[in-house]
Amino acid sequence: MLRPVRRIHHGRTSPEQKNRYDKNEIKVFISHRESKCDECGEELGRQAWITLEENKGALCLACADLDELVFLPTGDAALTRRSKKNSTISAVVLKFSGARRRYERQGLLVEENALEQAEAECLSDSEVGERRNERARERRAEFDEEYVREFAKRIIQLFPKCPEGREKTIAEHDCLKYSGRVGRSAAAKSFADEAVTLAVAAHVRHRETNYDGLLAKGWARSDARSEVRNRVDAVLEKWGD
Numbered sequence: 001m002l003r004p005v006r007r008i009h010h011g012r013t014s015p016e017q018k019n020r021y022d023k024n025e026i027k028v029f030i031s032h033r034e035s036k037c038d039e040c041g042e043e044l045g046r047q048a049w050i051t052l053e054e055n056k057g058a059l060c061l062a063c064a065d066l067d068e069l070v071f072l073p074t075g076d077a078a079l080t081r082r083s084k085k086n087s088t089i090s091a092v093v094l095k096f097s098g099a100r101r102r103y104e105r106q107g108l109l110v111e112e113n114a115l116e117q118a119e120a121e122c123l124s125d126s127e128v129g130e131r132r133n134e135r136a137r138e139r140r141a142e143f144d145e146e147y148v149r150e151f152a153k154r155i156i157q158l159f160p161k162c163p164e165g166r167e168k169t170i171a172e173h174d175c176l177k178y179s180g181r182v183g184r185s186a187a188a189k190s191f192a193d194e195a196v197t198l199a200v201a202a203h204v205r206h207r208e209t210n211y212d213g214l215l216a217k218g219w220a221r222s223d224a225r226s227e228v229r230n231r232v233d234a235v236l237e238k239w240g241d
């Protein structure tokens with residue numbers, strides 16, 4: 001049985017509570033049975049990466065707002081430590097070992113720029129380049145070029161003042177999010193205004209507000225979303241006209 005993740009739920013946390021964050025660090029489980037996301041309803045299959053929320057069940061990483069993070073497997077302690085330190089939000093990835101009857105740490109989910117910074121600090125230039133190329137290759141393999149192009153075009157139509165290049169970042173992220181999911185081809189055909197706006201709002205929340213910092217402090221998603229809602233709306237309005 002997976003146990004629910006304990007998170008601090010109420011309001012701002014006091015400095016005394018700060019040293020408790022590690023115990024409350026966000027946990028991602030590699031499921032060992034069939035899973036379904038309780039929020040979006042997506043069938044995730046076996047070996048899915050999920051989080052558990054109190055009063056909900058399993059959540060996919062997209063619904064848990066952790067899908068912008070990249071995975072760093074365990075193995076290099078210095079790189080792990082630096083990446084975590086550089087990252088506003090991170091999550092430990094655990095997998096159940098049947099033989100040892102306990103969860104074992106597989107690695108860490110961190111922000112990509114935090115990982116890149118840590119790599120630059122810990123590794124040789126050639127290793128840094130190699131790792132960067134490898135991530136780009138993996139990503140490209142999952143891209144649907146037409147989807148990205150069309151989605152980016154819709155973003156520009158709805159948010160003409162969106163800073164240059166962001167439309168591509170948002171469209172690529174959306175494409176990866178639905179990679180391997182049945183919904184992607186259907187979504188690609190319509191690109192409903194609402195879906196585009198949701199994708200842009202999610203990007204704004206992560207990049208233009210302290211939302212990730214609040215999650216990292218243990219805020220519940222709903223509280224953190226309410227906290228940054230006005231700021232998100234203001235940015236969307238600015239980009240929109």
Ligand SMILES: [Zn+2]
Binds near residue numbers: 040041042
């Ligand atoms: Zn979901």
